[in-house]
Amino acid sequence: MHLSPAPYFKLHPVTSFADLLPGIVLMLLLSSQLLYGQRVAPLLRKGEQAVEVADYYTAIHYFEQALATKPRPSTRFRLAEAARQFGAYELAERHYDYLRTYQQAAPFPTLDLGLGQCLLSQGKYEEAAASFARFLGNGQGNATQRAHAQAGLDNAQWAADQAPDSLWRVERLPRRINSPYAEFGAWRQGDSLYFTSYRYELRKDRYRPARKVAKVLFTSDEKRGRLLRRGFNADTVHTAHTAITPDGQSLYFTRCRFTEGARIRCQICVREKDRRQRWSNDFVVLPDPINMPHFTSTQPAIRWDTNDLRLYLIYMSDRPGSAGGFDLWQVPIPAKGEKWSLPSPLTAINTPQNEISPFFEPQSQTLYYSSERTPSYGGYDLFRQRYLGNEQWSKAENLGQPLNSSYDDTYPYWTADQTRVYFSSTRPGGTYLDPLTKNCCPDIFKASHYPPVPPITYADEDSLTVSLTPIPAPLPPTAKQPTTLEEFLPLALYFDNDQPDPRTRRATTKRTYADTYFQYIGREEDYYMAFTDEEDEQEALSQFFAEEVSKGYEDLERFSAILLQLLEEGQTVEIFLKGYTSPRAKGDYNLLLGKRRVSAVKNQFLQWRQGIFQPYIAHGQLIISEVSFGETRAAASVRDEKAGERLSIYSPEAARERRVEIVEVKRE
Numbered sequence: 001m002h003l004s005p006a007p008y009f010k011l012h013p014v015t016s017f018a019d020l021l022p023g024i025v026l027m028l029l030l031s032s033q034l035l036y037g038q039r040v041a042p043l044l045r046k047g048e049q050a051v052e053v054a055d056y057y058t059a060i061h062y063f064e065q066a067l068a069t070k071p072r073p074s075t076r077f078r079l080a081e082a083a084r085q086f087g088a089y090e091l092a093e094r095h096y097d098y099l100r101t102y103q104q105a106a107p108f109p110t111l112d113l114g115l116g117q118c119l120l121s122q123g124k125y126e127e128a129a130a131s132f133a134r135f136l137g138n139g140q141g142n143a144t145q146r147a148h149a150q151a152g153l154d155n156a157q158w159a160a161d162q163a164p165d166s167l168w169r170v171e172r173l174p175r176r177i178n179s180p181y182a183e184f185g186a187w188r189q190g191d192s193l194y195f196t197s198y199r200y201e202l203r204k205d206r207y208r209p210a211r212k213v214a215k216v217l218f219t220s221d222e223k224r225g226r227l228l229r230r231g232f233n234a235d236t237v238h239t240a241h242t243a244i245t246p247d248g249q250s251l252y253f254t255r256c257r258f259t260e261g262a263r264i265r266c267q268i269c270v271r272e273k274d275r276r277q278r279w280s281n282d283f284v285v286l287p288d289p290i291n292m293p294h295f296t297s298t299q300p301a302i303r304w305d306t307n308d309l310r311l312y313l314i315y316m317s318d319r320p321g322s323a324g325g326f327d328l329w330q331v332p333i334p335a336k337g338e339k340w341s342l343p344s345p346l347t348a349i350n351t352p353q354n355e356i357s358p359f360f361e362p363q364s365q366t367l368y369y370s371s372e373r374t375p376s377y378g379g380y381d382l383f384r385q386r387y388l389g390n391e392q393w394s395k396a397e398n399l400g401q402p403l404n405s406s407y408d409d410t411y412p413y414w415t416a417d418q419t420r421v422y423f424s425s426t427r428p429g430g431t432y433l434d435p436l437t438k439n440c441c442p443d444i445f446k447a448s449h450y451p452p453v454p455p456i457t458y459a460d461e462d463s464l465t466v467s468l469t470p471i472p473a474p475l476p477p478t479a480k481q482p483t484t485l486e487e488f489l490p491l492a493l494y495f496d497n498d499q500p501d502p503r504t505r506r507a508t509t510k511r512t513y514a515d516t517y518f519q520y521i522g523r524e525e526d527y528y529m530a531f532t533d534e535e536d537e538q539e540a541l542s543q544f545f546a547e548e549v550s551k552g553y554e555d556l557e558r559f560s561a562i563l564l565q566l567l568e569e570g571q572t573v574e575i576f577l578k579g580y581t582s583p584r585a586k587g588d589y590n591l592l593l594g595k596r597r598v599s600a601v602k603n604q605f606l607q608w609r610q611g612i613f614q615p616y617i618a619h620g621q622l623i624i625s626e627v628s629f630g631e632t633r634a635a636a637s638v639r640d641e642k643a644g645e646r647l648s649i650y651s652p653e654a655a656r657e658r659r660v661e662i663v664e665v666k667r668e
Contacts, residue, residue, distance in 0.1 A: 056086035123406035164401035175546035378406035531650035
């Protein structure tokens with residue numbers, strides 16, 4: 001996938017929910033049906049507005065509310081379409097299936113096309129083939145839609161016959177690198193791994209929750225990633241997609257800005273090393289025609305041509321003049337003092353589908369990239385083509401499973417010995433920001449190639465020869481996710497120091513836990529700067545943010561999804577919250593701070609999915625109770641005396657005390 005916004009972006013400006021809450025609850029109690037009926041049209045309108053600017057995540061939630069308010073087949077179809085375009089294939093499949101099961105599909109002739117795409121992307125190849133065949137058999141749809149259906153049918157039939165290569169072992173990189181957001185564009189230099197992460201707050205963003213920006217990090221030995229310094233990253237634009245020249249003197253990268261809603265536009269830039277062999281603070285935006293106005297140029301890669309001994313810049317662009325969609329272009333890198341020439345499309349690579357995320361391996365003269373071309377397992381697949389000289393390339397080769405999956409597999413990077421691959425994938429098993437959609441975000445994976453072990457030949461006394469083939473070691477088991485509310489308990493949710501609403505004595509807040517969480521993890525780097533001197537301290541803090549802070553938020557999302565399912569089944573649920581604080585202030589202040597933190601968690605439930613829990617709270621089906629404690633409930637490991645900010649604010653021991661726990665659940 002190309003650089004795309006995280007799914008929690010909102011299209012509308014900030015509105016204080018807490019200011020409106022009393023009136024909303026009163027109206028729900030007096031006349032919820034009338035209120036809901038009046039809300040359907042605005043919800044549908046906002047959903048369509050979100051679709052127009054490619055903010056499908058927001059559209060999903062507006063259409064979901066409209067469907068819950070007044071079930072209509074047309075609303076369900078809109079929801080399914082938005083979910084499919086966002087990549088929430090399981091959700092989309094469920095609503096497409098509902099329309100088919102209850103014989104409501106007739107008004108929607110493209111339903112089987114959308115359903116087939118969802119099934120293909122989930123690896124349900126036989127069902128996908130049947131759905132595409134139904135669409136082609138109904139005689140409807142335009143030429144483009146029928147071409148997509150035929151390609152989908154061909155892909156489903158091809159993928160069903162493929163067997164995975166057992167010599168590749170694929171593993172997801174640890175949480176120290178992969179966050180709940182998007183990580184991509186990994187490449188190695190020496191023992192350092194460079195990659196891009198899409199987890200940082202966009203400064204002064206008027207949308208809420210604030211949108212994210214991408215920044216470039218590096219890590220050694222797969223430890224915690226650290227941001228590139230010397231002004232390389234910015235807080236107001238995306239910085240991503242790095243590629244270095246063979247002499248190590250030039251670094252090409254991308255800077256992108258939001259244009260409208262969830263859309264972005266990118267430009268390729270370059271930094272040079274100074275006389276002290278440090279990256280310059282200044283950078284140059286490549287000129288037109290490399291960066292064409294009103295079009296995106298991004299994802300640079302370096303190609304060394306062993307025939308004409310020249311360096312080329314390969315990059316992705318949606319500029320006019322190629323096969324369609326996103327395509328790969330190349331241009332010779334000029335010597336110092338020379339001007340850039342006109343770029344040209346890689347016609348032997350590009351197709352009417354999208355080609356993205358190139359990487360050129362110089363020793364084998366092979367271009368690796370991602371494409372939606374056929375044959376495909378679904379979504380973006382990894383392909384390669386070898387350069388033959390004189391602008392000739394070998395035929396495209398799909399890299400097969402397990403490097404490819406039915407999901408999006410992108411950003412390949414191959415080591416020179418061809419035994420290790422880094423790539424990004426949205427395949428299942430990662431962390432979801434929203435369990436409803438089960439989409440977002442790509443994680444970085446590492447695949448290692450193990451050559452076949454020769455069989456062991458054994459001859460007994462009777463000269464009978466037996467060949468024994470070693471059994472490959474099994475992959476490590478995937479951690480099991482909780483399936484009941486009780487399995488999460490106690491569910492700990494962590495807060496930054498004196499948050500929310502620092503230096504106040506209020507017992508409530510207008511903020512949600514999500515507001516405080518995203519701000520908190522955005523300050524992770526500040527904690528490293530303030531606390532860590534030794535490597536073991538860095539590792540301890542890294543584990544705290546990854547295994548406790550981030551995991552707590554992910555568990556809260558899963559907890560909420562299971563809770564909604566129970567409420568929809570008619571169960572009555574009561575949740576008990578406890579607030580904790582670290583001992584840095586007087587007891588009465590700590591008690592109020594603990595209450596504010598409990599209030600933020602309550603607001604999280606009230607605002608989750610645009611307030612889907614509100615009717616259940618208003619009618620007493622969901623009850624949120626609290627027992628708020630200050631320092632008196634803090635563990636004895638944190639010293640009550642002010643030990644200095646380093647230990648009493650930034651240490652994992654102190655940070656662990658600033659939390660709210662869901663400690664008990666009762667249900668009927």
